[in-house]
Amino acid sequence: MSVYKHILLATDLSAEADQLIDKVKHLAEFSKAELSLIHVIEPLSFAYGGDVPMDLTAIQAQLDEHAQSKMNRFSGLLNYPVKQSHVVSGHTETEIHKVADEQGCDLIIVGSHGRHGLALLLGSTANGILHGAKCDVLAVRVTEKEE
Amino acid sequence: MSVYKHILLATDLSAEADQLIDKVKHLAEFSKAELSLIHVIEPLSFAYGGDVPMDLTAIQAQLDEHAQSKMNRFSGLLNYPVKQSHVVSGHTETEIHKVADEQGCDLIIVGSHGRHGLALLLGSTANGILHGAKCDVLAVRVTEKEE
Numbered sequence: 377m378s379v380y381k382h383i384l385l386a387t388d389l390s391a392e393a394d395q396l397i398d399k400v401k402h403l404a405e406f407s408k409a410e411l412s413l414i415h416v417i418e419p420l421s422f423a424y425g426g427d428v429p430m431d432l433t434a435i436q437a438q439l440d441e442h443a444q445s446k447m448n449r450f451s452g453l454l455n456y457p458v459k460q461s462h463v464v465s466g467h468t469e470t471e472i473h474k475v476a477d478e479q480g481c482d483l484i485i486v487g488s489h490g491r492h493g494l495a496l497l498l499g500s501t502a503n504g505i506l507h508g509a510k511c512d513v514l515a516v517r518v519t520e521k522e523e
Numbered sequence: 524m525s526v527y528k529h530i531l532l533a534t535d536l537s538a539e540a541d542q543l544i545d546k547v548k549h550l551a552e553f554s555k556a557e558l559s560l561i562h563v564i565e566p567l568s569f570a571y572g573g574d575v576p577m578d579l580t581a582i583q584a585q586l587d588e589h590a591q592s593k594m595n596r597f598s599g600l601l602n603y604p605v606k607q608s609h610v611v612s613g614h615t616e617t618e619i620h621k622v623a624d625e626q627g628c629d630l631i632i633v634g635s636h637g638r639h640g641l642a643l644l645l646g647s648t649a650n651g652i653l654h655g656a657k658c659d660v661l662a663v664r665v666t667e668k669e670e
Contacts, residue, residue: 379549402526406553488653488660503650506635506662512546513635514661515653 380407380512382459384481386414386472386505389446392518394453396487399516401456403485412479413451414462416471417443440465469504481511488515527554527659529606531628533561533619533652536593539665541600543634546663548603550632558601559626561609562594563618587612616651628658635662 385400387393404411417440420432444463451458460479464471476484488502502515532547534540551558564587567579591610598605607626611618623631635649649662 379546379553399526406526500653503653506647506650506653509662510664512661512663514659515656516659517657 378407378409380404380409380483382410382412382479382481383407383483383485384412384414384472384476384479386416386484386486387447387450388487388501389415389443389450390487392489392520393450393487395518396485396516397453400485401454403483403514404456409483410459411454411456412460412462412475412481413447413454413458414464414472414475415443415447416468417463417465418468419465422467468501469508472505473508473510476509476511483512483514484509485514485516487518489518489520525554525556527551527556527630529557529559529626529628530554530630530632531559531561531619531623531626533563533615533631533633534594534597535634535648536562536590536597537634539636539667540597540634542665543632543663544600547632548601550630550661551603556630557606558603559607559609559622559628560594560598560605561611561619561622562590563615564590564610564612565615566612569614615648616655619652620655620657623656623658630659630661631656632661632663634665636665636667 383400383404385396387396400411420436420439440463447461447463451461462475464475472484484505486502486505488500506513506515530547530551532543534543547558567583587610594608594610598608609622611622619631631652633649633652635647653660653662
């Protein structure tokens with residue numbers, strides 16, 4: 377029996393994201409699953425409620441390019457065939473659910489930071505993804521590296 | 524590589540809980556993991572803020588017995604060696620985290636109902652378990668049966 381057919385790995389491409397690689401690879405191999413990747417860039421203007429008094433186009437383009445380059449590196453580290461690699465712009469949870477629905481993914485894997493206090497109260501990205509997902513969600517606990 | 528060593532399946536023993544059985548069994552077999560079960564009974568008095576004007580001991584004992592009997596049935600359906608089977612009384616998330624910590628579990632599996640509206644706003648049990656878990660959490664989407 378194949379438990380999962382198409383896994384969507386949602387990655388923030390942070391330093392901690394590499395901790396997921398071995399686990400994701402083994403789960404995908406075991407399930408003989410297709411594997412797709414998604415990284416969502418939240419537009420700079422989101423942070424200002426859309427009312428930004430300057431043109432952020434050039435900076436945004438640089439950020440997008442940087443994200444794409446980090447995604448290529450991450451994809452290489454996986455050493456597993458990647459079906460689709462999405463670097464998209466928008467609201468994190470919305471975009472992840474959208475791609476998961478469109479591609480018929482049956483498992484979303486996301487890194488989960490063991491945050492406490494206010495971040496816990498506000499809800500983590502992993503929680504946001506679990507809310508409203510139509511498929512299974514695996515939250516993999518990652519350890520935050522000291523900067 | 525063994526992805527997980529000790530899986531804790533948190534079950535509400537509802538009609539939908541049986542939907543998790545095949546998936547849990549295959550994940551445990553693949554990981555050659557030990558499997559433990561937990562069902563938490565929230566005391567009747569919780570619903571009344573602890574201020575209950577009558578003795579609920581007899582009713583509570585019946586509920587506990589009923590839960591134990593349902594757990595035995597569920598355990599039988601799994602057809603996989605169960606290391607420990609916990610039927611405990613208390614606050615759901617707290618008890619699950621406690622047992623997971625004490626037993627060194629590295630994955631908690633929980634059924635997740637695709638609830639909307641108010642239940643979504645208040646947060647599901649799966650979300651509650653994800654909050655504060657020190658290990659990975661797999662939320663398995665279950666379909667609610669029509670009564």
